[in-house]
Amino acid sequence: MTLKSERMNLGNGVNLNLIKTDKFKSNLLSYYFMRPLSKDEVTKNALLPLVLKRGTDEYTTNLEIQRKLEENYGANLSIAINKRGEKHVLRFTIETVNGGYVGDRDYIYDVIDLLNSIIYNPVLEKGFFKKDYVEQEKENLKRRIEGRINDKRSYALDRCIEEMCKNEKFSIYPLGNINDLEYINEDVLYSHYQDVIRSSPIEIFYVGEYDEKLVEYIKDTKNIKRDNVLNIPREQIISSVSTKNMISEELDVNQGKLVLGYRTGIPYEDRLYNGLVLASDILGGGPNSKLFRNVREKESLAYYISTSVLKYKSIMLIDGGIEFDNFEKTIDIVKEQIEDIKKGNFTDEDIQISKKSIKSSTESIKDSIFLISEFFFSQSLSGDNRSLNQILADLDGVTKEEIKEAMSKVALDTIYFMKNSEKGDK
Amino acid sequence: MDIKIYENEKIREKLYYKEMESGLKVYFVPKQGYTKQYAIFATDYGSIDNVFIPIGEKDSIEVPEGIAHFLEHKLFEEPEQNIFDKFSKFGGNVNAYTNFNQTAYLFSSTENFYENLQLLVEFVQHPFFTDENVEKEKGIITQEINMYRDNPNWKVFFNCLKAMYNEHPVRIDIAGTVDSIQKINKDLLYKCYNTFYNPSNMVLFVVGDLLFDEIIKVVDKSERKDYKEAEEITRIFPAEPTEVKEKLIEENMMVSIPLFYMGFKDSDCNLIGEEQVKKDFVSNLILDMLFGSSSVFYNDLYEEGLIDSSFGSYFTGKKSYGHSLVVGESKDPKEVYNRIISLIDKPTESILLEKDFNRIKSKGIGEVLMGFNSIEFIANNFIDLYFDDFLLIDYLDLLESIEYKDIIERFKSHFTKDNVVLSIINPLS
Numbered sequence: 001m002t003l004k005s006e007r008m009n010l011g012n013g014v015n016l017n018l019i020k021t022d023k024f025k026s027n028l029l030s031y032y033f034m035r036p037l038s039k040d041e042v043t044k045n046a047l048l049p050l051v052l053k054r055g056t057d058e059y060t061t062n063l064e065i066q067r068k069l070e071e072n073y074g075a076n077l078s079i080a081i082n083k084r085g086e087k088h089v090l091r092f093t094i095e096t097v098n099g100g101y102v103g104d105r106d107y108i109y110d111v112i113d114l115l116n117s118i119i120y121n122p123v124l125e126k127g128f129f130k131k132d133y134v135e136q137e138k139e140n141l142k143r144r145i146e147g148r149i150n151d152k153r154s155y156a157l158d159r160c161i162e163e164m165c166k167n168e169k170f171s172i173y174p175l176g177n178i179n180d181l182e183y184i185n186e187d188v189l190y191s192h193y194q195d196v197i198r199s200s201p202i203e204i205f206y207v208g209e210y211d212e213k214l215v216e217y218i219k220d221t222k223n224i225k226r227d228n229v230l231n232i233p234r235e236q237i238i239s240s241v242s243t244k245n246m247i248s249e250e251l252d253v254n255q256g257k258l259v260l261g262y263r264t265g266i267p268y269e270d271r272l273y274n275g276l277v278l279a280s281d282i283l284g285g286g287p288n289s290k291l292f293r294n295v296r297e298k299e300s301l302a303y304y305i306s307t308s309v310l311k312y313k314s315i316m317l318i319d320g321g322i323e324f325d326n327f328e329k330t331i332d333i334v335k336e337q338i339e340d341i342k343k344g345n346f347t348d349e350d351i352q353i354s355k356k357s358i359k360s361s362t363e364s365i366k367d368s369i370f371l372i373s374e375f376f377f378s379q380s381l382s383g384d385n386r387s388l389n390q391i392l393a394d395l396d397g398v399t400k401e402e403i404k405e406a407m408s409k410v411a412l413d414t415i416y417f418m419k420n421s422e423k424g425d426k
Numbered sequence: 427m428d429i430k431i432y433e434n435e436k437i438r439e440k441l442y443y444k445e446m447e448s449g450l451k452v453y454f455v456p457k458q459g460y461t462k463q464y465a466i467f468a469t470d471y472g473s474i475d476n477v478f479i480p481i482g483e484k485d486s487i488e489v490p491e492g493i494a495h496f497l498e499h500k501l502f503e504e505p506e507q508n509i510f511d512k513f514s515k516f517g518g519n520v521n522a523y524t525n526f527n528q529t530a531y532l533f534s535s536t537e538n539f540y541e542n543l544q545l546l547v548e549f550v551q552h553p554f555f556t557d558e559n560v561e562k563e564k565g566i567i568t569q570e571i572n573m574y575r576d577n578p579n580w581k582v583f584f585n586c587l588k589a590m591y592n593e594h595p596v597r598i599d600i601a602g603t604v605d606s607i608q609k610i611n612k613d614l615l616y617k618c619y620n621t622f623y624n625p626s627n628m629v630l631f632v633v634g635d636l637l638f639d640e641i642i643k644v645v646d647k648s649e650r651k652d653y654k655e656a657e658e659i660t661r662i663f664p665a666e667p668t669e670v671k672e673k674l675i676e677e678n679m680m681v682s683i684p685l686f687y688m689g690f691k692d693s694d695c696n697l698i699g700e701e702q703v704k705k706d707f708v709s710n711l712i713l714d715m716l717f718g719s720s721s722v723f724y725n726d727l728y729e730e731g732l733i734d735s736s737f738g739s740y741f742t743g744k745k746s747y748g749h750s751l752v753v754g755e756s757k758d759p760k761e762v763y764n765r766i767i768s769l770i771d772k773p774t775e776s777i778l779l780e781k782d783f784n785r786i787k788s789k790g791i792g793e794v795l796m797g798f799n800s801i802e803f804i805a806n807n808f809i810d811l812y813f814d815d816f817l818l819i820d821y822l823d824l825l826e827s828i829e830y831k832d833i834i835e836r837f838k839s840h841f842t843k844d845n846v847v848l849s850i851i852n853p854l855s
Contacts, residue, residue: 067785070788074792097792136729136731150579152576255572353514353515360517360535
């Protein structure tokens, strides 16, 4: 199957992307709203989808919405609040069983109406959002922000990014800031909502079976007011390390969490970017990587240790769970392995293995209706017009020299270590 | 070839089956147009199988906690080269998991499927344990255990099981403890391996755009032929009282808000096949009707700020144990508990309405259909159901056959005030 997206501009910063496939037993419709990642609006953006999914003008409570979804063969509604580089992205998705399987081809219109209402026709009270809903969701958002600490691994990664990028927008936590909640009420949030609806660049994705009638139905945006559509700038890439940070946090934990943050200075548009992706994979991508072999298999220091590249911000992160006492030993091994790649101490086979692994996971996108939509969204975000096949071919063309060169640009910026106050001192 | 083909028109899927001479059963679901291929080689052996009679012996032994999981790690060891390397060369992404009931080895690939399949069959059937490589693994698994010790969701879950069960090994952590794994050595590992990794106790499942004939050829070529006739495995489970062990279990951890697991212990065990899977569906439908996001209960407590979207529930049951779990985060878990108790105390017909049942069943049908989009869903559910003696291909039909009266009957026997426990993780003060 070749994946093809038919992209049409609906005017005023709204694009519709259609991906035709009969491979799945379902259809998927997604709306992505893009905002700048900024301290001013991050908390309002994060709160907004939580309030919107509470009720529409027709289905005024969560209970009614949920029952409507269930009646439609368990149509699956999901929302997400993420940062992609320095863009804040709000996603609203609905996935439904293909009508042919349940003998009801037209119910999809009903489901599209529901998703549209959740986004565009929220339940209102005195012209604003319902006060109760806003207050309840503020409380929920507060708890979710506080709940960051529950997952120690992702908390450690977030903390490393926060410290490393403390003077950049990228450090902003996508669910916002508890202190902001105080100033947000139904009035403030509603006026922000109108701003979001009017001025956000919007990407709509439909993946599945469709005909002209359905496309026209999705395109119909007659009631939406649009003006001053934002032009969100590309994130800044910092390549030099100005101050090295060493952050150590003491928590009541049994295992130390080590995160190393590196600047690469290689933007995703750069010819070396694919080299960086491969270098990172050879270093710590999978069970065949240098870190897995040396830190886990040879020294038994960790159960997991892995490397990842944050595409939009050109940062490389290494994270592992280790004994508190093995902090220095682990860092030494990591540094040694990076030096090794810089010097070219890896084989053609290592390169082939990494290429295979990355290509395989890239190709697997085709098997998930959701990942197909995410893939094309990510292509639109980065202004990348290459087909999936072209992307695979480009990866294949990366040379050993490029991998070395990419790794030679990598510079350690921040070390974050989570340890236990008592055990760490012994 | 002696091949059986099952077909289900409604879900438009097929299932191929053949039993090899070794006793190994091979199943395959073709997925045309899919890029990824997936194979799982699983054995009916999990963390609960910790007392048994080793093959060729007379007396039962009790093995250290965590040994099934330890064995899973160790099967990746090869005499010369790490098995990860071999898979990587063929572009295969290999992994494994151990749960209460099964140990499974799997890979996914987008090319060289048959080469990867050969590796899978070979490495699972060729254990290589030495004193040295067993010792080395203890460091890695200690880190894995420590990772889970810092995970409050894992903690609150296992504490709940510990409260519910008096004797049954489902109360034991799958990975064991840092102390218990020290007692593991290569002889014990071989004993477990030889007992539970006989092909007659295993299943191989494949899904993807592939050919069954080719799959069978590869299995035939790569499987070991030197297995002795399979003996019936004697697994010994302690008698588990109907009563729960403790009503309440609390612990403090580094969390922002209390986490809770409320458990209803099942007494209607020892079912197998269709009966077992039906009970599973029925119990889950009840939980969804009572506590799901379209229930009055959920919405009332949500609006009061007692629960949030982390609130959920599910039933899980196997031959020797079963429980319903209602889980979430709350500033006041004890109040949530009291509200659940007073809910189930109400007249059954007033809390379980037929119209809710029909709606939620229709949602379940949609979810199963959508599940068949995912080869991971197909593979993992196949394995789980297979060891319950049920074929995934019949899954939707079974769900459709469930009636409202099944719901009422099951509710009365399972949701009582006597079989309830509450596990809470509180924030550190």
